Amino acid sequence: MTDVLGGTVDAAVPDYPMARAPGCPFAPPPEMLKLHAEKPVSKVRLWDGSSHWLVTRYEDQRALYGDQRLSVDTTREGFPYLNAAFRETASKTPPSFLNMDDPDHARIRRMVTGPFTVKRIEALRPAIQRMTDDLIDRMLAGPKPVDLVEALALPLPSLVICELLGVPYEDHEFFQSNSRVGLRRDVPAEDVRAAFGALFQYLDRQLDAKLADPAEDMLSELAARMGAGDLSRMEAAMLGILLLGAGHETSANMIALGALAFMEHPDQLAVVRDTDDPKVLASAAEEMLRYLTVVHTGQRRLALEDLEIGGQLVRAGEGVIIPGATGNWEADVFPDPELLDVHRDARRHMAFGFGIHQCLGQQLARLELQIVYGTLFRRVPTLRLATELDKVPFKDDGIVYGVYELPVTW
Template sequence: MSEMLDHEVPSFPMARECPMRPPAEYREIRKQEPVSRVRMPDGQPAWLVANHELARKLLADPRVSSDRRHPAFPGRMTPEQRTAGERVRRLNTRRSMIFLDPPDHGNHRRMLVSEFSLRRIAALRPRVQEIVDRSIDNLLAAPHPADLVEHVSLAVPSLVICELLGVPYEQRDSFHEWARKLVDRTISVQERTAASEAINHLLETLVIEKEQSAATDDLIGRLIARNRETPVLTRDEIVGTAVLLLIAGHQSTANMISLGVVALLENPEQKAQVMADPSLLPSATDEMLRYFSIGENLIARVAAEDIELGGVTIRKDEGIVVSGLAADWDDEVFANPERLDFHRDSRHHIAFGYGMHQCLGQNLARVELEIVFETLFRRLPNLSLAVPADELPYKNDAAIFGIYQVPVNF
């Protein structure tokens, strides 16, 4: 795609004019050139896929690779950001399943798939409810206005992942604080690096302890036992899997809690519908996942062969990025996409990706979101924003869209 360097192309991701809507350019791109050329933050060219049907087709195509070591793999960070965050990035990716291709990807995923089955997540539901209730207790006890992000959005997924992985109770407060620092842009890179190193050390120590003890009834313990029967993962890969689950599950769910609460507060009619009929919660949750599609530039691939897509030839060894936000606002698939509609069937959104790399933890994320939304508004019916929604500090500078703080009154 060297010809792309000879003329100016749009930068990706594009800036939102309104935090509750995609960049205005996406509609035009989707209509006129749904597979188009863009420049990534690292300065390299890539193909952008902005159409829902073409996005799903591309993500299901075996001719694309997820190997981030490929020189054409689309880069999400500027060279300066990459240099500053190199240590954190290296620790947090290790040999991560999400960057593997078949057959390694399938071998790794099979070791985990039973941990996120509907049956397993249903069994975890009462514990998630306890964690949500305790987090809301802490919110109620905080001075007004209280920060929803600190007390609920970050706390719930952090404590749930601790429960899932089997982190000892006496270490969970430290674990939660380190996880919070990983996404805190008000602290230095050095502090975030120290938090990342602490989490990696904790999880590596935990894996070693569980390897040397009797089998424990938690994800890491069962993964170790499964791996003894059918060796697939090295110890470093088991630790990397635990880190992946923390980063992927914690950050995404935390941001969706904050955005979902703000969306409900800004759309009182839809909030009233959900509170009157809790059976709407699953469809409401999927609709909000579609509406925000927070992993704007996380779905990246490299063509392993020439691919014809949408009338365009993507050549072998060219980078590709799929905009979930553009695809999930495709008005040929979701009528009036700018309107939150909790009666809409939004389950075919790609907020969790699509194809072989579709998010393994989506069932857990849905349960956490449903329980938080139902419990928060049931217990705090007078919950309100302490500042206007358009004055909240949105994460326009982050790979995963969200809000840094959400001050609330109740």
């Protein structure tokens, strides 16, 4: 048997990504959990027939996240691409700082960390609370059932990131639709390039507007950096695309998928519904981040030199995939990981990655989840799924796991 590149396929090497078990939408794929238990550093085969190392254990993953012998640069030969579109566009689009190694990554990251500090994010709590209440007011005033994705999960983080960046919310359908194109595994490369081009032109125009008329927002800060020569126009626009897309997509999926997980675990829902303790809500958000790990296809790296991972030699030029879901379900770190327990101390989870490339907006995501989970079930205490679980359309086809829609009633 041969692969698409003309080489020999080893039938013992499993395909990746792997399928979740029917009826178990929140658990990592069983085949991946089996590898985690029996062979935590093993080869898997990607869409193009190439094989790369899958590293599933928590401590190995943490070590890799901080190891600068691994590169995130997607233009390097041998990188473990998610799909053909990612491979074809890697060399044809400007790099995002997500795909930069130090020192370039550190230089740009330092310029955008300020708005995402704990103190500045916490100052947004009253505004996010008002947005959440307004959206729930509208939901309660309308007909039932309602799609929770469209009513709350998607508009809330979109409103928040538009406010932070200084982007008109009336443009949200444009940037949401184009952002989603780049997050699917089954989209042709030309569609990804078209979506990227549209977003780039949009952000480029927004930066020009902020240069001419600055305001108290992140795009104005980026424009000022660009004007001062600290950022190139390309770098500023790419940062805008990253913040606009990542700022709503992952949070939206966490809100909807987390709400579904709570409805499927009514005892845990009751704890969140009946508390006004911010520490309990913070704990619930951390546990849900651990339990779901919505960036479910894994972080990807390329070895720049030979290194050892969990007793396995990885050669320079070989790809490495780090599926955070297995680390976050490791029993030695999180006892009984298959149980959703909002009282668990889950703060060591790696839903946001770890090390120098960990998620820039993690404090904002935490705050949104705390507010939404604490408000939704308190205000709509009888909220329940308006269909069967097996009829919910899950996002198995993208980088970020979630649901396409979530019909609920009360």
